[in-house]
Amino acid sequence: MAPVIVYSEEESWGKQLLTAAKGLGDPVLFTFNRNVAEKLSGMYTRTYYVKTDSFDPVAISGALRDVVNKESATILLFPCTNKGRMIAGLTSGALGFEAITDAVSVVKTGEGLEVEKLTFGGNAMAKVKAGDKASVCIVSGSYKETEEAGSTGELVEIEAKAGSVEVEYSPRKMEGVDPTKADVVVGAGRGVKKKEDLEMIKELASLLGGAWSVTRPLAADYGWADSWIGISGLVISPKLYIAIGISGQPHHTMGVRGAKIIVAINNDESAPIFEEADYGVIGDLYKVVPVLIKKLKERKQQ
Numbered sequence: 001m002a003p004v005i006v007y008s009e010e011e012s013w014g015k016q017l018l019t020a021a022k023g024l025g026d027p028v029l030f031t032f033n034r035n036v037a038e039k040l041s042g043m044y045t046r047t048y049y050v051k052t053d054s055f056d057p058v059a060i061s062g063a064l065r066d067v068v069n070k071e072s073a074t075i076l077l078f079p080c081t082n083k084g085r086m087i088a089g090l091t092s093g094a095l096g097f098e099a100i101t102d103a104v105s106v107v108k109t110g111e112g113l114e115v116e117k118l119t120f121g122g123n124a125m126a127k128v129k130a131g132d133k134a135s136v137c138i139v140s141g142s143y144k145e146t147e148e149a150g151s152t153g154e155l156v157e158i159e160a161k162a163g164s165v166e167v168e169y170s171p172r173k174m175e176g177v178d179p180t181k182a183d184v185v186v187g188a189g190r191g192v193k194k195k196e197d198l199e200m201i202k203e204l205a206s207l208l209g210g211a212w213s214v215t216r217p218l219a220a221d222y223g224w225a226d227s228w229i230g231i232s233g234l235v236i237s238p239k240l241y242i243a244i245g246i247s248g249q250p251h252h253t254m255g256v257r258g259a260k261i262i263v264a265i266n267n268d269e270s271a272p273i274f275e276e277a278d279y280g281v282i283g284d285l286y287k288v289v290p291v292l293i294k295k296l297k298e299r300k301q302q
């Protein structure tokens with residue numbers, strides 16, 4: 001079977017993309033996270049761990065290109081994250097691969113790859129065909145994580161390679177806990193009427209030991225936060241996501257599909273978020289959230 005290279009810097013992504021890769025060929029992992037390499041090398045046929053002190057996209061993409069050439073790989077899978085997209089773009093451009101983003105499924109046909117992907121900002125799906133050399137960025141939650149360990153695969157350590165192109169990577173500084181790494185994320189939407197009211201969202205997140213974030217309008221239109229959750233923002237996979245005053249448009253919910261449990265608080269019982277949620281509270285967030293905060297504080301004092 002031809003190798004399919006999965007780029008992953010996180011365990012969950014490594015397991016999700018492994019499921020996708022298994023249907024396409026022989027899965028080979030590429031990562032710059034030592035922990036991921038060690039944990040997942042038993043699941044992949046081969047794992048390439050690239051040693052690097054920091055996230056240097058050019059060096060990482062250079063090392064990935066070497067691996068692609070060494071393996072004679074023609075299919076590359078990436079997570080639809082900011083870093084994943086960046087490495088996919090640099091690598092595909094340099095190798096002359098087609099690059100397809102926002103994919104939810106990838107299948108191999110006699111003619112190449114058939115990819116189902118989100119389009120019109122997540123409101124519709126499109127089926128596109130890719131030629132014989134392609135990179136595909138996959139949206140979180142599209143594939144279930146592979147759980148069973150396979151035979152112990154080879155772990156190969158490689159050096160990052162300095163590139164000839166200079167790319168400046170300056171991630172925005174986040175206030176508090178990083179939502180992409182937190183077990184609990186509290187998300188606020190336009191149901192929150194004033195910037196000051198975000199304080200109760202932050203307090204709830206802090207009491208739950210988690211992170212807070214917002215929908216795009218609150219960040220991009222109102223400037224209340226530096227980042228947002230959704231298809232054009234952060235993609236999160238917490239154990240618990242609490243969506244407060246969020247209607248649940250696909251642009252947003254595509255970013256939380258990896259969450260294990262979703263709880264929604266909304267005063268409109270017909271809000272689409274309730275279709276995504278495992279638990280729902282139909283009510284005014286200005287009444288519900290203070291009660292939650294009070295109860296959590298009482299519990300902490302017990």
Ligand SMILES: Cc1cc2nc3c(=O)[nH]c(=O)nc-3n(C[C@H](O)[C@H](O)[C@H](O)COP(=O)(O)OP(=O)(O)OC[C@H]3O[C@@H](n4cnc5c(N)ncnc54)[C@H](O)[C@@H]3O)c2cc1C
Pocket residue numbers: 120121188189190191192214215216217218228229230231232233234244245246247248249251252255265266267268271283284285286
């Ligand atoms: C190309 C493109 C990309 C986009 N990418 C993203 C993205 O990545 N992430 C993202 O979030 N959005 C994105 N959007 C915007 C997206 O389409 C929605 O407009 C947005 O998610 C809606 O945000 P919201 O749920 O906060 O607001 P609304 O849709 O206005 O929903 C507010 C909700 O709050 C409820 N509410 C009001 N008052 C209360 C109250 N007192 N108590 C309880 N509930 C209350 C209402 O019932 C309503 O359901 C994108 C749009 C485009 C065009």
